[in-house]
Amino acid sequence: MGPREIYPNPPLALVVVELRHTVTAALSEAQQSALKSLLTDSFPLARPTLAAVSTIVTPAGVRNEQTPPNPRYMTRDNTASVTFRPDAIAVETTRYVRRSALRDTLRLAVAARQKVAPADGLTRIGVRYVNEVRADVESAADWSQWIAPSLTNVAGLEAGANGLAQSWQGMVVFGDQQQGIVLRHGNLDGYAVNPSGDLRRPTPSPGPYYLIDLDSYWTPEDETPTLDWDNIESHYDDAALSAHGLFEQLITDKYRQEVLRRDQ
Known part of the structure; x- marks a missing residue:
């Protein structure tokens, strides 16, 4: 397996790796401090997530429940974070370089989690790539220059006096419940990932973009394996490589040559 090309002008706005595990108790202040100590060289900033309020409807009535903040640790440039939830570890970055670098952070x-407050088992691995494909378009039909016909052929449909298709969104599922990829796509406007969010990102000019959102996943088939790196690494690599292979099928050579390989 040869090295994969690293494009100088990639469309990635956000990459998320989520390792779901068996539910644990909320982390104590002492445990959170221990996690920060273990991560401080790379993630020195403690920035808990915001508390969430959910509405629960029961036969007895409606009540609001507040979910406490989750511990989260960020880089000083605010482009990457590690979050520990009672049921998952999430690693996020808006400055993705290559699979091996993200793998090191995940490991x-x-x-750190298993040293401070071990979880009993691994229940899902998800690797998500959110791409904002931006190119020179004046009409919806122009996306066929940059995005594969399998996604853009709908632009040729005409609805009588209403004219041609102007926008579309869709979801495609590859694989099954154990292993696969969920693709969400469509021609949109603005941003898929908020430039003003907690994770900072390069801010292109707002405007039309084509969303290619790939969620590549693996779940155990029978037994629940332990949350050990030996049970994670190969499945992480497979999920990431599968998403990469699908992305390459969804763009045209024109986009690859004129946009991805263009120096910023």
Whole structure:
């Protein structure tokens, strides 16, 4: 397996790796401090997530429940974070370089969690790539220059006096419940990932973009394996490589040559 090309002008706005595990108790202040100590060289900033309020409807009436903040640790440039939830570890970055670098961060996060407050088992691995494909378009039909016909052929449909299709969104599922990829796509406007969010990102000019959102996943088939790196690494690599292979099928050579390979 040869090295994959690293494009100088990639469309990635956000990459998320989520390792779901068996539910644990909320982390104590002492445990959160221990996690920060283990991650501080790379993730020195403690920035808990915001508390969430959910509405629960029961036969007895309606009540609001507040979910407490989850511990989260961020880089000083605010482009990457590690979050520990009672049921998952999430690693996020808006400055993705290559699979191996993200794998190292994931391994660090797993080791820290298992040292401080071990979870009993692994229940899902998800690797998500949110791409904002931006190119020179004046009409919806122009996306066929940059995005594969399998996604853009709908632009040729005409609805009588209403004219041609102007916008579309869709979801495609590959694989099954154990292993696969969920693709969400469509021609949109603005941003898929908020530039003003907690994770900072390069801010292109707002305007039309084509969303290619790939969620590549693996779940155990029978037994629940332990949350150990030996049970994670190969499945992480497979999920990431599967998403990469699908992305390459969804763009045209024109986009690859004129946009992805263009120096910023």
